[in-house]
Amino acid sequence: MFAADSSNDEKSPRGSKDKRPADGPQEDIETGDSGLDRGMSSRHLQFMAVGATIGTGLFLGIGSALAKAGPVSLLIAFIFMGTVVYSVMTSLGEMAAYIPVAGSFTAYATRFVDPALGFAMGWIYWFSWSITFALELTAAGLIIQYWSESLSIAIWIAVFWVIFTALNFLPIRWFGEIEMWFSSIKVITIIGFIIFSICINAGVGDQGYIGFSNWKNPGPFNEYMVEGDKGKFVGFWAVLVTAGFSYQGAELVGVGAGETANPSKAIPSAIRWTFWGIFVLFVATVFFVGLNVPFDLDALNTDKTDASASPLVIMVVRAGVPVLPHILNAVLLTAVLTAANSNVYSSSRIMVGLAEEGLAPQFLKRTNRIGTPYYAVILCSLLGLLGFLNLSSSGTLVFDWLLNISATASFVTWALISICHLRFQKILKVQGIDRNELPFIAPFQPWLSYYGFFFNALITLTNGFTVFIEWNTGDFFSCYISLILFIVLYVGHKLVCRTKLVPLAEADIARGRVN
Structure with missing residues (x-):
């Protein structure tokens, strides 16, 4: 799609013993103008993914979800989506531990399936994280x-834009440490909230002993939009989408593969700890919120975006502890800022991955002496300035439409990661490589990848199903513009470049491999 940079065309795989390009003098592939710095450890990867995942979706989003469907529907939705995310993360982990390259899944789609698929997948994922950066600043x-x-608000948008753009120019080791400490605040807060919730449920607060009373009255399930059992199912499926949005960001473990030291060990470890850490924290939080907060409270349905809209704060206020809302608001601020930090990182590395595969201008993969892809960071951070659109009423409408593009991008990406993994397994078989020799082996294959693909594709297609119950043209495009854009990108690249499905025997699984 883009003309290749002749000075960087041929390189030996990242991390291989031979760091000499095919032509020209030997150069250090870890730094300089030709590569990223492998300075991140397994714990950096874990906390970066946690930092991107635990955010407003958990702290704020579960309030309206609880009101829609009730506590048990919400709990089941988070557990079910956890199994879907597990299938995606293990699939990605198997490929990323074997071929740890920048932008991981974009490269896999290009090499294993079709360059047009890698183009559409990479660009929509890049845009989703770049525009989310503007959202987090706002x-x-x-x-x-x-x-x-x-x-x-304009003052804070400007201040935080400068701070987090600057942080992304730090050496990756420093970036990883900062992200780890920011994310630790959220993890400690959630653990503290769970302990506090147990005490509140046992009778410490003003309400006395609560137990499972809220599961009895107003009840475990709520009817949404239609009456009866159908309404309860509609409520469950609606919050299933919310649960999926909350888990978005877990796949960043794969995005950072190209900058990880000893990826064959670091990535499997990060996959396991990241998934189970996020899953346990999410399910426990949802469970105790559902126990202690009745779903029929008016306070759960609000357009506010500060701590007053959080069901965690609502529970604390009902318990009669006035100081904690301020603490939780500070944590919520930390959660948003950590996510903003991850947004610039992830979008810039996806951009590098696109450039490496010839799907973006080649200058975007250039790095400085400490391994920072400075052109990619600058381009991605500039989109954060779109947050200023929120300062006017007409600008807010434009910003909301841009944000809608990112709404289902992760579901599309997750479905395609499963497709890439299914192709990867076939490629290994055709090229005579034993899966048992891989650094990390995804369990229950190929069935778990089929499972992940099916449900992510289904959620992508049905995430706006409520508009068909009560038709609204604006809501329809709001829900499906991401999918429409993906199809346009894929078909457009296909028509222009005339790409074909990559033959299994010719798929490139050597470039970027770390032995």
């Missing part, structure tokens, strides 16, 4: 207004 300003509304 959300940070709104959260600060919980304490004071005297300062304009």
